[in-house]
C-alpha cells in the first residue's frame with residue numbers, strides 16, 4: 001500500500017489538516033489530497049482557491065499531490081489505484097461520524113480507511129470554527145498556515 005487519499009472540504013485548510021497530510025506523507029509513498037466538491041454546498045473559498053492554498057501549503061512535503069473531484073470517494077480511489085483513505089481524528093465524535101463512512105466505503109469497494117489521531121494542539125480546530133471566529137474578529141493566525149490566514153482575513157474583511 002503506497003498511495004493513499006486524504007479527502008476533505010478544506011474550506012479552508014488548517015494546521016490540523018496539514019499535520020495529518022504530513023503524517024500520511026511520512027508513512028506512505030504518495031498522498032493525494034483531494035478537495036471533494038459538494039455541489040449542494042457553497043464554501044467561503046472556491047474550489048480553485050482551496051486547491052491553490054493546498055498546493056502552496058503542501059509544496060514542501062514530498063510525495064503530495066493535490067486534486068479535486070465530484071462524486072464518490074471510492075470511485076476516485078478505484079480510478080487512481082488508491083489503496084486506502086486517511087482521515088484525521090480529533091474527538092470521539094469524529095470516530096462515530098467517520099466510522100460509518102469508513103464502513104460504507106469498505107462495503108462499496110473494499111477500500112479501507114485509516115484513522116490518524118491529530119496532534120493534541122489541533123484537536124479543537126475545524127474549518128467551520130476558524131471561519132466563525134475570524135468573521136467575529138478573533139485571532140485564528142495560530143491555527144492556520146500564514147497564507148491561509150491572509151486570504152481568510154481578506155475574505156471576512158472584504
Ligand code: PNS
Nearest residue numbers: 007008009010036071072073101104105
Ligand atoms: O472535510 P469534510 O467536510 O469533513 O469532508 C467530508 C468528505 C468530503 C470527505 C465526505 O463528505 C465524502 O467522503 N464525500 C464524498 C462523497 C462520498 O463518497 N460519499 C459517501 C461517503 S460514505
